[in-house]
Amino acid sequence: MADVARHPRIELHTLATVEAASGSVGNFKVKIRQKPRYVDVDACTACGDCAKVCPVLLPNEFEAGLMTKRAIHQLFPQAVPAAYVIDMDHCLGTNPIACGKCAEACGVHCIDYDDQEKVFEVEVGTIIVATGQDVMDPTPFEEYGYTRYENVLTSLEFERLISPLGPTLGHLIKLSDRTLPKTVAFIQCVGSRCDDGRGKPYCSNICCMNTIKDSLLIRDHWPDVEVKIFYIDIRAFGKGFEDMYKRSKAAGAKYIRGIPGEVMEDPETKELILHVENGDTGRLEEHRAEMVILSVGMEAPADMRKLQTILNLQKTPDGFYLEAHPKLLPVDAATKGVFFAGTAEGPKDVKDSVTQASAAAARALRLMAEGKVHIPAITSTIDEDLCKFCEVCAKACPYGAITVDRKTKKPAVVAEAACAGCGTCGAECATGAITMKHFTDEQIIAQVDAMLADRPEEKIVVFACNWCSYAGGDFAGVSRLQYPPTMRLVRTMCSGRVDKKFVLHAFAKGAPVVLVSGCHYVDCHYIDANRWTQKRVERLWDQLERKGIRPERLQLEWISSAEGAKFQTVMEAIEKIRRTVTPEEIEHTKKVLEKNLLEVPILV
Amino acid sequence: MIQKMGDGLGERVGVFVCECGMNISDTVDVEAVREFAETLPGVVHASVNKYTCSEPGQQQIKETIREKNLDRIVVAACTPRMHEPTFRACAEEAGLNPYLVEMANIREHCSWVHTKEKAAATEKAKDLVRMAVARGRYLEPQTEMESPVIRRALVVGGGVAGIQASLDLADSGIDVVLVEKQSTLGGVMAQLDKTFPTMDCPT
């Protein structure tokens, strides 16, 4: 931490949050709002004379409320920057009867009650989001008595309690009578793996190991204190974790499979009574402990939504930020130039947070070292004369790269640096105002025409996205998986590019079957562009049915790049459908869809 | 309604059919594919190569582009996900815009998956080449936009991850703006006493 403060290249702003951002990769303009500190960071020597005279006492949140702080305070001795700060909500300050004691006591005159909030802008090339997590609140779990019993603590409170710098200088005590507890019980998965709505459905990743660590600390320092751990199962999956679990058991910690249904307190002795069904014996047991630790998990911070909106980020249903690709781009955000580090992306321990932070730094560095980004020339371009300001393209763009205004009749404009080239806007535009560079309508239709020039009834037209389905076909090839030789692939960057006119044109040209194929929902390389594919195909099914064409002849499949076998299965199944399509049916379709034939100079 | 593009249709297309050792030629009759390619409109050159991606293979493409003044090239070989960058670079060296290269995937999507149906595989390879030539003729030269990247990073959050990322970047010579909501760095990490599995102090 101190390294950050003294690093000449790091400009540190505490009490600051991101307020707004504009621009795109390489050149973001970010507005930052910094709350007043009321203490001059550079002048303050952190001597503490001010806090000694401050009359206002408050709970110290860093010590999980187990200690107090003054209105002017430093949360903990090693705080960075090493300067005090005034909590102005509680400072008597310059109220009608001014206090002003701290300013009097300060030898270097660094306290300024009139300090003001600052808003400033920084220009940066990349952004790393390391906004962390919140610790879960155990109060909804009333059965554990966290709000009723003094000796029921959360794992974070316990962490401060046994810290040598904490409220007791590292002495393990019961809060009720300040004596050493004879038995400490841990209850695992409080708030994690919980499906009843009071907690979160996911596993928080760190709580098992944290409890194992605590059990070892207790058994090492206070060998007479008994440790009981109530758990669903122990997840000790990391390097050195299983070894530590074994050491904890060898050190005498007792592991009991089962989560207590209730914690009750003996009002006389303050002893806690836990009822649990032991999963190993199947018996209902009663355990007694003098202290109960609730092993609480991690959750996404409540204020994440603001940054999500500012930077156009995505979240998974668990509330944490979503990476651009779970395996290939695990620290990239879908917004180019933005990266994730630490628990902002999901619960993880210190080691994984540090690893991911270094990965994010390397990914960001990759752009900044080069000093420039090449934008592949596959972006969308707009013919202003054809634009009817309908705003569909702006809605379809997963990146918010298109601006258009229906009210003022301002034609669409594409921010090229933000455009990823998926082509969804091009497929949705009904007026033909959008051209996708390198994947133009003409180029794609020419491919379809070439494919269907001879014996179209024997061909299956497949539109496959570059990242998943086309790659799935490649994987089938690498694995030598055999399938019927009737299919022909047309590659687009995303299935979102597959315009309905391409499909209708293929049918009008005599194609028996058309397949549209893209990435699985959550894998879409263009955030959620494939949802537009699905909506479009669903509309096409209705349209075909109305025209008396079997909707079965248009197939939709999600095939990932690893699913070579699925690619094979799909091709085999579709070939079966092709065999059911009669020449009369094809003739009928050609006639019905005659109007949908597109005119591209025949080149074949 | 389809968008019409410029009038620069490819009129001098070169087709390079790859045997890929025997990976393609074992199943696909590459000579038949080459002959077929010669008959396609706009095609002025078609040849077969043992390994098109090899140095001699690329050399041949470059020479042919210059000699026959090719305005588009089609490489019928493996997946574009593998060697499109190779052939784009090759074209660029011969003075052809890299976006005027098209590939026909006659290996992953043809010879490897229809090994027992040689005649059908050859027909399919012809179709794939025909499709690539048709699309290829419509390709237009493109210039990749270059956008400068400011050598300064913003790190939002000063917990262990934010600290690590800031230090890594700053030590690499990048200026870092680190923004923390609280009055001090550290986040949750600073509150921890010891950390698993090595039981060391986190700060």
Place this chain on the structure above:
Amino acid sequence: MSDAKTKGPRIPCRYKCLRCGLVWEGSYVKGVMEELSCPSCASNSQRRLKEKKPPAEKE
């Protein structure tokens, strides 16, 4: 994926697989897109059958 809504009343409906023709009872959440696969052939090509209202009986 943009903050997908996963909660909300599930409306019962029937799906038809466009690959194998299987019709099965399922449900959907209004306004929410879901990736489904056919219980028989695992295909994604399926459509929600629109229930035709029975003609009102005349008295």
